[in-house]
Amino acid sequence: MTDTVSPTTPPIVRMQKLNKHFGSLHVLNDIDLEIVPGEVVVVIGASGSGKSTLIRCINGLEEFQSGTLSVDGNTLKPNGKSSKALQTIRTEVGMVFQQFNLFPHLSVIDNITLAPMKVRGWNREDAVNTAKRLLDRVGIADQADKYPSQLSGGQQQRVALARALAMEPRLMLFDEPTSALDPEMIGEVLDAMRELAKEGMTMVIVTHEMGFAREVADRVIFIHKGVIAEQGTPEQIFSAPQNEQTRSFLARVLKH
Amino acid sequence: MDFDFQFDWSAAIASIPYLLPGIPWTLLISFGGLAFGFFIGIFFGLLRISPIRWLRWVAVGYIEIFRGTPILVQVLFIFYGLPQLLGSPINALVAGIAAIAVNSGAYISEIVRGGVQSIERGQREASLSLGLSRVQAFRYVIWPQAFRRMIPPLGNQGIISIKDTSLFSVIGVGELVRQGQIYIATTFTALEVYFMVALMYLAITWTLSILLRQLERRGIAGQ
Numbered sequence: 364m365t366d367t368v369s370p371t372t373p374p375i376v377r378m379q380k381l382n383k384h385f386g387s388l389h390v391l392n393d394i395d396l397e398i399v400p401g402e403v404v405v406v407i408g409a410s411g412s413g414k415s416t417l418i419r420c421i422n423g424l425e426e427f428q429s430g431t432l433s434v435d436g437n438t439l440k441p442n443g444k445s446s447k448a449l450q451t452i453r454t455e456v457g458m459v460f461q462q463f464n465l466f467p468h469l470s471v472i473d474n475i476t477l478a479p480m481k482v483r484g485w486n487r488e489d490a491v492n493t494a495k496r497l498l499d500r501v502g503i504a505d506q507a508d509k510y511p512s513q514l515s516g517g518q519q520q521r522v523a524l525a526r527a528l529a530m531e532p533r534l535m536l537f538d539e540p541t542s543a544l545d546p547e548m549i550g551e552v553l554d555a556m557r558e559l560a561k562e563g564m565t566m567v568i569v570t571h572e573m574g575f576a577r578e579v580a581d582r583v584i585f586i587h588k589g590v591i592a593e594q595g596t597p598e599q600i601f602s603a604p605q606n607e608q609t610r611s612f613l614a615r616v617l618k619h
Numbered sequence: 620m621d622f623d624f625q626f627d628w629s630a631a632i633a634s635i636p637y638l639l640p641g642i643p644w645t646l647l648i649s650f651g652g653l654a655f656g657f658f659i660g661i662f663f664g665l666l667r668i669s670p671i672r673w674l675r676w677v678a679v680g681y682i683e684i685f686r687g688t689p690i691l692v693q694v695l696f697i698f699y700g701l702p703q704l705l706g707s708p709i710n711a712l713v714a715g716i717a718a719i720a721v722n723s724g725a726y727i728s729e730i731v732r733g734g735v736q737s738i739e740r741g742q743r744e745a746s747l748s749l750g751l752s753r754v755q756a757f758r759y760v761i762w763p764q765a766f767r768r769m770i771p772p773l774g775n776q777g778i779i780s781i782k783d784t785s786l787f788s789v790i791g792v793g794e795l796v797r798q799g800q801i802y803i804a805t806t807f808t809a810l811e812v813y814f815m816v817a818l819m820y821l822a823i824t825w826t827l828s829i830l831l832r833q834l835e836r837r838g839i840a841g842q
């Protein structure tokens with residue numbers, strides 16, 4: 364995590380004055396954000412505040428209208444006018460979705476090997492070996508030949524994590540990875556993410572799991588109506604929030 | 620008056636050898652037409668959901684024209700009309716296959732569009748987030764899933780097109796109905812012969828239904 368990062372390390376994500384509109388809706392407003400390699404950033408905020416949109420801009424699933432964004436040295440232009448950089452970024456940045464989004468027509472192993480084979484050009488044997496190693500790492504080595512529909516939600520999400528990791532990403536994005544899970548399966552997914560954080564993966568995580576955020580985050584970002592209203596260490600945000608909105612948000616979510 | 624309509628089984632059975640040669644023509648026109656119609660359908664179905672507006676319009680135009688006019692008019696136009704434009708006659712078999720192709724193609728375009736659009740947005744997003752190109756995402760993730768969902772409506776269209784070929788007796792291709800008409804002209808056993816013709820259509824369409832159901836079941840088992 365951050366203790367291995369020197370202050371001079373160039374950021375892996377650099378966002379400057381980024382603005383995003385959905386029609387007349389101003390969803391992200393002059394966002395400035397830098398993330399350094401190895402950092403674990405947790406993004407919190409109310410529903411509709413723009414958390415998903417923010418991280419989806421990082422891998423180009425959403426276009427933005429003004430500002431600059433570069434990821435690992437590749438610069439994305441506003442309005443999606445940079446397909447070459449976008450392609451590079453997407454091979455370097457992995458993403459885990461709330462709804463898993465596994466490919467239902469492919470077995471677990473084929474879900475994982477598809478992108479390494481088609482995008483990175485690995486041969487099947489290498490891709491399968493890597494996939495098996497990753498499945499082992501997320502604790503489901505015995506499920507390789509099943510189809511997604513035969514797995515529990517927690518297992519599916521761990522496959523989705525393995526699938527993203529198979530591309531050997533430099534940065535991982537998580538959009539509420541445990542929100543669609545039954546409570547008893549949340550732990551197993553958080554465990555896998557915790558492992559990943561320990562290994563030094565750079566991670567940007569949108570989550571409502573405040574306990575987890577407090578434990579793994581190097582930095583917590585609170586978004587309110589498309590603006591970064593407050594950010595700091597988990598200690599600062601959870602124990603001594605300065606912003607009025609942060610306080611009322613935390614009061615609401617921590618009550619439950 | 621004294622009706623004595625009697626169904627004469629021996630007349631029905633006697634017609635079989637005269638009707639059977641119609642079956643290969645019926646199959647050739649329907650499946651030949653459907654094969655082309657499938658590719659036409661993929662082409663216009665994908666144009667129909669293209670991000671480029673005028674391409675979508677081209678597809679809408681095609682689909683509206685061929686869904687909005689009777690297939691009988693289409694085949695008459697191709698067989699009698701087009702030769703006046705081209706200056707050379709068109710083989711009746713070719714005209715029949717072409718009519719099935721352009722007509723089923725319009726319906727299949729809508730089946731393709733519906734199938735592709737029914738795949739959740741997350742599938743494409745997950746593919747792109749893994750670095751797959753848009754073409755790769757379509758080819759390896761969207762299309763295989765969409766195609767499975769297209770099998771039942773494609774089967775329906777197949778059955779409709781097989782039955783549509785019965786209209787092509789008007790241009791004189793020797794398909795089932797035409798064979799029946801020729802035979803009835805000498806024997807006057809319309810009741811028995813059309814009954815047998817109907818049975819033969821049923822045999823074809825049922826076989827297709829059963830094959831499709833098996834294909835579907837295997838598709839579901841694979842998920």
Ligand SMILES: Nc1ncnc2c1ncn2[C@@H]1O[C@H](COP(=O)(O)OP(=O)(O)OP(=O)(O)O)[C@@H](O)[C@H]1O
Pocket residue numbers: 385388390408409410411412413414415416417
């Ligand atoms: N494709 C879209 N078209 C139009 N508006 C959108 C679209 N996606 C999101 N929005 C709007 O943008 C705003 C921010 O959405 P976003 O999904 O980023 O919020 P969020 O913070 O992730 O919320 P949640 O916690 O509910 O996931 C919301 O008002 C939402 O309705």
Ligand SMILES: [Mg+2]
Pocket residue numbers: 414415416538539
């Ligand atoms: Mg969200």
